[in-house]
Structures are given as structure tokens and as C-alpha cells.
Amino acid sequence: MRPFRNLRVFAGLAAVAAVTSTGIQAQTVVEREPAAFQSTYTRLDAPITAITGVNAFDGKGGAMTNVTVVFGGGEIMAIGPSVAVPNGARVIDGSGKWLTPGIIDVHSHLGVYPSPATPSHSDGNEVGEPVTADAWAEHSNWPQDPGFIRAAAGGITALQLLPGSANLVGGRAVTLKNVPGRIAQDMKFPGAPHGVKLACGENPKRVYGSKFGEFFSRPHTRMGNVAGYRQAFADAQAYGRAWDKYTRDAEAGEDVLPPKRDLKMDTMLGIMNGDILVHTHCYRADDMGSFMDVADEFGFKVSAFHHASESYKIGDLLAEHGACSAMWADWYGFKMEAYDGIRENIPFVHKSGACAIVHSDDDIGIQRLNQEAAKALADGNRAGLDISKAEAWIWLSLNPAKSLGIDDQTGTLEVGKDADVVLWSGDPFSVYTNAELTFVDGAVIWDRANPDRAVMDFELGQPGEGDLK
Amino acid sequence: MKTFLKSVALAGLVSGAAAADKIAITGGTAFTMNGDERIENATILVDGGKIEAVRSGGSVPAGYRVIDASGKWVTPGLMASGTQLGLVEVSLSGGIVDASATAKAKDPVTIDVTWAINPDSTLIPITRIEGITRAATGMQSTGDVWLGQGAVIHLGDGYDLTVRDRAFIGLNMTGSSADANGGSRAVIWRDVITALEKAEPQPAMADDDKDEKAKEKKPDPVKDTLARLFSGEATLVVAAHRAADIRNVIKLKSRFDINIALMGGAEAWREAAALAGAGIPVILNALDNLPGSFETLGATQANAARLHAAGVTIALVGRGTHNARLMPQYAGNAVANGLPWSAAMAAMTTGPAEIFGIADSYGTLAEGMDADIVVWSGDPIELDTAAEHVMIVGEEIDLVSRQTKLRDRYKELSRSPAFR
Missing domain, CATH: 2.30.40.10 (Urease, subunit C, domain 1)
Structure with missing residues (x-):
């Protein structure tokens, strides 16, 4: 299986003028997909900060007691039992408290299905045809969703916004830093690869198989779902070959017109090239099995199956493929494909050697993913596993960061990594614990003690403005 | 073999x-x-x-x-309030959901859920092994503001789980219900008040009129059902969130003098003193803290703590019916937001017992x-x-x-x- 290439900018940097071996200036070669909608994220101002005497989970399986953590310039500068506090640093007494890497939610619809959930705000499912690979979730993101601040209060420092699951290919996902933004690009995680949302099972076949307007359209069945993905990839193969030929010919100095750009095919091709990370909504073990075969057929890897209620039945196969499972601790039964959900899904997947992630898919759940991990951990250990809290934190930060291709920047407490961290009032696996301070790149985005806490535009001048939510 | x-x-x-x-x-x-x-x-x-x-x-x-x-x-x-236990197995595309009646259902207020409760539902063992032994169960939707008559059940073995049938009458006075049942809150409040006025016990008539009237009397199941509110046999469980709507609920209580519990009540904390004064308990979701609509702008996780501090009896719910079992976690979050531990426990035991009329036995x-x-x-x-x-x-x-x-x-x- 081809590894991710994890390219930061797809398909080259800019259109280049090719020079042929004869020295004749050739025509400009048109690039298929020039970079667009670049991140305009700007780190918030923050002093150098030292949190002293704190306990910590490092996010990669380790725990530390009574350490000092220093960060500044957006990065973690030092961690250890005898770290000197730089002069002029903001010092926070962390004694009796816990510090962790910020929680990363790989499955959120904040911004695309924001609060208030009025029909006018319903921007998550581009229903109408089953393959809408040309739609990008970031173009639906409303940065004023009050849910972003609530998520910060739950320790969320980064998140992936996804299109909904009505379509076989819902469109591109976007990874955000959980920071304020005037425009959606202000929130984009710099350098994060694109993701894409696909969906297995009931949703696409229900949306299209039931009467839709005045007509029925495909898919109606699971076999129709699989046929839908395969044809879309096959179309993209032909599209890619046409562009390859054009590029070869143009570089050889031939007078050729570039093929017409097809935004859907750009996404499908990006998946096969390994540039766009695949996030597939899939509940049943057999649906995941079929989808992994589609991935093998077209030469890509599944970054994560989302919801994945039956991952516990195929943990070994998921480990072999290298696919993560992004799961709830205990949701089940709301439809047939979720009927076999069990409370031990997350720890059983972890035990199989596969990558387990705790996700929300919910504007309430995203506020307490640490509690979801705590429940899953307790249930797993009660079923005979032996997983530590430190190990379980991997489900909340490092594994999600890996599945989003941002683990070289965030997801663990390590020197040089982004200072995306949370200071908890106590053990973050206790229901009684609150996030006191949440930092993104070393800047405070949530301060529970501050009465002048952030208020989104929508909540200004409304009942409850500025209340502790 | x-x-x-x-x-x-x-x-x-x-x-x-x-x-x-x-x-x-x-x-x-x-x-x-x-x-x-x-x-x-x-x-x-x-x-x-x-x-x-x-x-x-x-x-x-x-x-x-x-x-x-x-x-x-x-x-x-523990007792979970506000469930559809026994009335739903799989919510979506999984066959009939008895908790949801269609608009074809006549006289929805007279629906009695005990006819539909399935003691073999897998949700019952799934819920009870987490320490939840009782539940209030009722209709989720009926195509009307009136949600029929719900029951209190236990989650033990056996064919009949009913502890108290027709214990409450559900009434949905939220914005979405107004939208679906006439398009305005002004319409649904008028309709509800009219229905209650019709069912309200009338002063005794003179004897000579009585025989004549008795002959004319036709069966009126709607009136008979609502009469259970006036006799104290049933509690009216009113779903509402907005402070203005909650003030209407308080007015309803004062006008008709019936047992009322508020369901949801995202902004109930804003009317905490008035609710305490009127003796209206609140059944709430302790995690609600988003302005999901214009009626929940004031939603906060401090709701439970503030209501309790004002002297309001509260009861908690979990996440819908399948995860009603998460109620203790929800209670924990209320505690993390100021509710005393013992009050959180009471909101899962004595609170619902009182609200649903079983405090003498549970x-x-x-x-x-x-x-x-x-x-x-x-x-x-x-x-x-x-x-x-x-x-x-x-x-x-x-x-x-x-x-x-x-x-x-x-x-x-x-x-x-x-x-x-």
C-alpha cells in the first residue's frame, strides 16, 4: 500500500515555463490544480508562559508528575521536572492540575451546521447528486458559530469540519485551529492536508433511494453505493491520464490545450495521489470491508472510518490496512447499522493494534471528548484490558492528529510542537473536572475564570450574553 | 446442537x-x-x-x-425522566417506532402508551445494567401539541412493566411545535387553554337541570383525559424552553391549578424564583448550552444548579432513549457546574419520584x-x-x-x- 505523500501544496507550486532540450521556449504548462483558499491564520499574541508543578499526559502514552512546561512563540519550549522559568514569563501554578495536549476532533459539523440550527444555516449536505466531490466544507464554515467557543471550553484545539453523509462523496473536509476568525480561511490549520468525506451504508441509499423530489435516483442499495465510488474513481483515472498526457505534450513543446478542469475529478484524483486524506462514514464491519477493497483497487489508503460502530469485529483487518476508527464511546441503535454498537468498541480496537480515535459528530459531544475517552477506558478495563489513562489520551490527540496529517505539528506534549495544550482543574478522566485554560499556539482561547469570556457575534445583545455556558 | x-x-x-x-x-x-x-x-x-x-x-x-x-x-x-423506553427499538429506518404517531392519530391526547410498551426491547436490559431501574416513558411526537398519556415503568423482568399508567400527559409548547400546529405560539396557547377550559370541572348545577343534562351527555374521551389533570391523577408535562413561554406555563398553572412539570426549560434558570413559587418542577438536560434556536439563547450548564439553588425540584434526563443510561454522566456535568452532589442524586431519584407521583413507593x-x-x-x-x-x-x-x-x-x- 502506498504511503501518504502528505503534500502540503498539491501538484506543484505554480505554473512553470518549461524549456525543452532544444532550448526553444515552450508554451506555459497549465497546472491542473493551483493552490486556492490558502490559510490566513495568524497566531494570536501571547506571552511566554510557564505552567509549574503540573501533572501531564504527553499524548503519546506517557504520564509525568510535577513538571514545568514552558511555551512561547507558538511552540512548546521545555518540559521537565527542573525547567527554569524564563524571566518575564507568565507563570501559572499548575499544582494539583493536569496538562494535556489539546483535544482534536476529527468529526465535527460546527460551522457547517452551526447554532442556531435554522434552515438558513443548514450548509452541511450538498444533496442533489450522490458524488459532490467538488464541494468543500470550508466554504460552508461560519466562523461565528458559538459552538467553537463551547468546544474550546472542552479543550478542543483543532478540529476537522466535514460535509454530511447524505452523499457517497460529500466533498472536501477542512482542518481548523479552534481560533477566532473573521473569514473561514483565518481558522485553517496552516499546512494541513485536505481531507475528503465519503459515506457507506444507509445514509446515501436512504437519501437517494427514497422519493427525492419528483424522481428516484441512484443509489438505492449498498451495491449501488460501492458502484458509485468505483465509477467516480474510474472516471478520475481517465481524467488523470488526460492531464498527464497534456502535461507531457505541453512540456515537449507541443501546441496543446489543457483538458477542462473538473472540480469533482480533482478531488477524486487527489485521493488516489495520496494528497487528500480519506475519511469515510461507515458503521458496519462488512461495509468497511468493502470500502477497504475499493481503496486497494484504486490504490489509496483510508485515513479513518468514522462512527465505525462495528470496528471491534474487524480490529485486525483495520490494523492491517492502517485505517483509524473514529468512534463514540456509547452511541448505538439510532439506525440498523448502529444497532451492534458496544461500549468496548474503542478499547477493543486499540487492543487489536489498530488506531482508535474518540470523535464527536455532535456540538454537545465535542465539549467533553475527555469524558467519552474516560467511559471507554473504564469499560475496556472492566472487560479485562489493561489500558492506562496516559495511553488512552492517544485517542484524543495523537491518533486524530495522525489521521489528519498534522501529527508533526500537534497532538503531543513535545518540545518544538505547537503549544496546543489544555490545563484541567483535576484529572481529565473525571466527570467533575473542567478545562480551566485552553491554549492554541500558546495563546489562551478559553479561560474559565475570566468573566469577560469570548462571545460570538450572534450572541451579542441576546439573553445569556457572556454567561458561563 | x-x-x-x-x-x-x-x-x-x-x-x-x-x-x-x-x-x-x-x-x-x-x-x-x-x-x-x-x-x-x-x-x-x-x-x-x-x-x-x-x-x-x-x-x-x-x-x-x-x-x-x-x-x-x-x-x-435511578429513574430516567423523558424517555421512550419500550416504545422504540431502532429510531431510523428500522421499522415502526411506537413513540411517534402520525398525523392520522385521532385525539392524540387520549393515546395511552401502555398499549405499545414492549418489555422485550433490548434497550431495557441495556439501560438497567447501568443502574437505571425506572423510567417515565411517553410519546415523542403525535403530529399535535398533545403527546398523549405516558407511564412510569420499572425496567425489571416480566410482561407488565407498568408502575403507574397514564401518569402524565405530554404537551409540546416549543417553537417547533407551534410551527407545526398552526404556525404561531399564539395559536397553540389559545388551543390548549380552550381545551383545558372545556375539561375544567364546572360548578354543580341545580338538581332539576342535572337530569336533563345527563341525558344529553355524550362520551368525550378528550375531556375525560384532561379531567385527570384536574383530579390530580395525572401531571401535565409541558415542553418549553424560552423564558417567555415558561412564563406562560406559570400562568397556566395559576389559571387551572393543576400539577405541571416543565420539560426542557433551557431558559428555566431565568424564571427560577417564579417556578419555585409556583411549585413547578423542571425536567432538564444538564448539557444543553447552545443557542440551537432563538428559544434557547440563554441555555447554560448552570441551569440545574441555579434552579436547585432557587428551590425548584429538578429531574434529569440522559441522551434521548437509547442513551438514557448516560444520565449519571449528565448529572456529573451539572455538579461540575455548581449543582451539589446530593441534589444531583435527588434529581435521579426523589425528584422524578415526586414529579411522576410514585414517591410513596420509590x-x-x-x-x-x-x-x-x-x-x-x-x-x-x-x-x-x-x-x-x-x-x-x-x-x-x-x-x-x-x-x-x-x-x-x-x-x-x-x-x-x-x-x-
Whole structure:
């Protein structure tokens, strides 16, 4: 299986003028997909900060007691039992408290299905045809969703916004830093690869198989779902070959017109090239099995199956493929494909050697993913596993960061990594614990003690403005 | 053959529910829910489905099966308010959901959910093994503001789970209900007040008129159902969120003098004193803190704490029906936002008992009460705590559900599993 290439900018940097071996200036070669909608994220101002005497989970399986953590310039500068506090640093007494890497939610619809959930705000499912690979979730993101601040209060420092699951290919996902933004690009995680949302099972076949307007359209069945993905990839193969030929010919100095750009095919091709990370909504073990075969057929890897209620039945196969499972601790039964959900899904997947992630898919759940991990951990250990809290934190930060291709920047407490961290009032696996301070790149985005806490535009001048939510 | 034997064993399990026997729970720390009472080294005696005695220490009489609860916490079984337990198996595209009637349903207020409750629902074991022994269950939607008559059930074994039928009448006065039932709150409030006025007991008439009127009387099931509110037999559970709507609920209480509980009440904290004054309890979701619509702008996780501080009786819910079992986690979040621990426990025991009219038989560990008792590995509200023994009306249930069977089946994976 081809590894991710994890390219930061797809398909080259800019259109280049090719020079042929004869020295004749050739025509400009048109690039298929020039970079667009670049991140305009700007780190918030923050002093150098030292949190002293704190306990910590490092996010990669380790725990530390009574350490000092220093960060500044957006990065973690030092961690250890005898770290000197730089002069002029903001010092926070962390004694009796816990510090962790910020929680990363790989499955959120904040911004695309924001609060208030009025029909006018319903921007998550581009229903109408089953393959809408040309739609990008970031173009639906409303940065004023009050849910972003609530998520910060739950320790969320980064998140992936996804299109909904009505379509076989819902469109591109976007990874955000959980920071304020005037425009959606202000929130984009710099350098994060694109993701894409696909969906297995009931949703696409229900949306299209039931009467839709005045007509029925495909898919109606699971076999129709699989046929839908395969044809879309096959179309993209032909599209890619046409562009390859054009590029070869143009570089050889031939007078050729570039093929017409097809935004859907750009996404499908990006998946096969390994540039766009695949996030597939899939509940049943057999649906995941079929989808992994589609991935093998077209030469890509599944970054994560989302919801994945039956991952516990195929943990070994998921480990072999290298696919993560992004799961709830205990949701089940709301439809047939979720009927076999069990409370031990997350720890059983972890035990199989596969990558387990705790996700929300919910504007309430995203506020307490640490509690979801705590429940899953307790249930797993009660079923005979032996997983530590430190190990379980991997489900909340490092594994999600890996599945989003941002683990070289965030997801663990390590020197040089982004200072995306949370200071908890106590053990973050206790229901009684609150996030006191949440930092993104070393800047405070949530301060529970501050009465002048952030208020989104929508909540200004409304009942409850500025209340502790 | 193996499969056959297993089904025989299973059948035995289902039909052969242990008869209520004499049980003693000893050595635990009991939180009786009689105020803040906490009894160390508690001995709780159960006989014939009832609690016989609750005391510290003392010997266990002969003939009692002993459950050693040393080092454990013992509480009444919890009660989830606002569920559709027994009325839903799979919510979406999974066949009929009895909790949702269509607009074809006539006179929705007269619907009685006990006709639809399925005691074989897998949700019942899934819920009870987490220490939830009782629930209020009712219709979710009827195509009308009136949601019919809900029941209080226990989650034990047996065919009839009903503890109190027609215990409450559901009424949906939220914005979405107004939108669907006339397009304006002004319409639904008019309709509800008209219906209640019609059902309101009239002053006695002179004797000579009475015979004449009696002859004319036609059966009126709607009126008869609503009359149960005026007789105190049923509680009106009104869903509303916006402060202005909650003020209407308070007016309704003062106009008709019936038992009313507020359901949802995202902005109830803004009217906390008035609700306390009117004696209106609130059934709430402790996690609601988003402005999901213009009627929940003031939603905050401090709702429970603020209502309690004002003297309002509260009851908690979990996440819908499938995860009604998450109620203790929700309670924990309320505690993390200022609700005292004992008040959170009360909101899962005595609070709902009072609201749904079963406080004489359930809610506390006391002599004469139904023996709904849970032995927990620790603090029932904490995330890593489990229910280790669950007793419902005197019978200890097996801690087995469809989910635990799936768990046990897939604990070890096989590349080529045989049929089993």
C-alpha cells in the first residue's frame, strides 16, 4: 500500500515555463490544480508562559508528575521536572492540575451546521447528486458559530469540519485551529492536508433511494453505493491520464490545450495521489470491508472510518490496512447499522493494534471528548484490558492528529510542537473536572475564570450574553 | 446442537426469572436519599419486593441471601425522566417506532402508551445494567401539541412493566411545535387553554337541570383525559424552553391549578424564583448550552444548579432513549457546574419520584419502599463507576444485555469464525 505523500501544496507550486532540450521556449504548462483558499491564520499574541508543578499526559502514552512546561512563540519550549522559568514569563501554578495536549476532533459539523440550527444555516449536505466531490466544507464554515467557543471550553484545539453523509462523496473536509476568525480561511490549520468525506451504508441509499423530489435516483442499495465510488474513481483515472498526457505534450513543446478542469475529478484524483486524506462514514464491519477493497483497487489508503460502530469485529483487518476508527464511546441503535454498537468498541480496537480515535459528530459531544475517552477506558478495563489513562489520551490527540496529517505539528506534549495544550482543574478522566485554560499556539482561547469570556457575534445583545455556558 | 442447547438455556433464563426472595445487602455505604443521610456499614433487608429495614450494622436474620457491598456505594435505583423506553427499538429506518404517531392519530391526547410498551426491547436490559431501574416513558411526537398519556415503568423482568399508567400527559409548547400546529405560539396557547377550559370541572348545577343534562351527555374521551389533570391523577408535562413561554406555563398553572412539570426549560434558570413559587418542577438536560434556536439563547450548564439553588425540584434526563443510561454522566456535568452532589442524586431519584407521583413507593432506601437498589463500584456519578448489583422491585437482574453478548463474542477475533 502506498504511503501518504502528505503534500502540503498539491501538484506543484505554480505554473512553470518549461524549456525543452532544444532550448526553444515552450508554451506555459497549465497546472491542473493551483493552490486556492490558502490559510490566513495568524497566531494570536501571547506571552511566554510557564505552567509549574503540573501533572501531564504527553499524548503519546506517557504520564509525568510535577513538571514545568514552558511555551512561547507558538511552540512548546521545555518540559521537565527542573525547567527554569524564563524571566518575564507568565507563570501559572499548575499544582494539583493536569496538562494535556489539546483535544482534536476529527468529526465535527460546527460551522457547517452551526447554532442556531435554522434552515438558513443548514450548509452541511450538498444533496442533489450522490458524488459532490467538488464541494468543500470550508466554504460552508461560519466562523461565528458559538459552538467553537463551547468546544474550546472542552479543550478542543483543532478540529476537522466535514460535509454530511447524505452523499457517497460529500466533498472536501477542512482542518481548523479552534481560533477566532473573521473569514473561514483565518481558522485553517496552516499546512494541513485536505481531507475528503465519503459515506457507506444507509445514509446515501436512504437519501437517494427514497422519493427525492419528483424522481428516484441512484443509489438505492449498498451495491449501488460501492458502484458509485468505483465509477467516480474510474472516471478520475481517465481524467488523470488526460492531464498527464497534456502535461507531457505541453512540456515537449507541443501546441496543446489543457483538458477542462473538473472540480469533482480533482478531488477524486487527489485521493488516489495520496494528497487528500480519506475519511469515510461507515458503521458496519462488512461495509468497511468493502470500502477497504475499493481503496486497494484504486490504490489509496483510508485515513479513518468514522462512527465505525462495528470496528471491534474487524480490529485486525483495520490494523492491517492502517485505517483509524473514529468512534463514540456509547452511541448505538439510532439506525440498523448502529444497532451492534458496544461500549468496548474503542478499547477493543486499540487492543487489536489498530488506531482508535474518540470523535464527536455532535456540538454537545465535542465539549467533553475527555469524558467519552474516560467511559471507554473504564469499560475496556472492566472487560479485562489493561489500558492506562496516559495511553488512552492517544485517542484524543495523537491518533486524530495522525489521521489528519498534522501529527508533526500537534497532538503531543513535545518540545518544538505547537503549544496546543489544555490545563484541567483535576484529572481529565473525571466527570467533575473542567478545562480551566485552553491554549492554541500558546495563546489562551478559553479561560474559565475570566468573566469577560469570548462571545460570538450572534450572541451579542441576546439573553445569556457572556454567561458561563 | 450447540446452538440448540444455547437457545434452551436462553429460554430458561427468560422465563425463569428468579422469584423475589429474601436478600440482605451488607457492608456498603448507603445513600438513602432521605435528605443527605449516609449510612456506613449499611445492612439493607429486602423481602417480598420491598425494603424491610435499612440500618447500620446489625446481624442478618436466617434465610437471607447476602450481597456483600463492602467498599461499595449503595443507592436507590435511578429513574430516567423523558424517555421512550419500550416504545422504540431502532429510531431510523428500522421499522415502526411506537413513540411517534402520525398525523392520522385521532385525539392524540387520549393515546395511552401502555398499549405499545414492549418489555422485550433490548434497550431495557441495556439501560438497567447501568443502574437505571425506572423510567417515565411517553410519546415523542403525535403530529399535535398533545403527546398523549405516558407511564412510569420499572425496567425489571416480566410482561407488565407498568408502575403507574397514564401518569402524565405530554404537551409540546416549543417553537417547533407551534410551527407545526398552526404556525404561531399564539395559536397553540389559545388551543390548549380552550381545551383545558372545556375539561375544567364546572360548578354543580341545580338538581332539576342535572337530569336533563345527563341525558344529553355524550362520551368525550378528550375531556375525560384532561379531567385527570384536574383530579390530580395525572401531571401535565409541558415542553418549553424560552423564558417567555415558561412564563406562560406559570400562568397556566395559576389559571387551572393543576400539577405541571416543565420539560426542557433551557431558559428555566431565568424564571427560577417564579417556578419555585409556583411549585413547578423542571425536567432538564444538564448539557444543553447552545443557542440551537432563538428559544434557547440563554441555555447554560448552570441551569440545574441555579434552579436547585432557587428551590425548584429538578429531574434529569440522559441522551434521548437509547442513551438514557448516560444520565449519571449528565448529572456529573451539572455538579461540575455548581449543582451539589446530593441534589444531583435527588434529581435521579426523589425528584422524578415526586414529579411522576410514585414517591410513596420509590425514590429512597426506607422501610416499605419498593426494593430498587443498586450496588455501585464507587460514586454513581463518576465516569469509571459501574453498577455491580441491580435489584428491581426486589429481584436482582442479570447484568447481561445484547451488547454484553456482542462484547463477549468479539473479545477475541477469529479470521474464520464458525457459526456460533
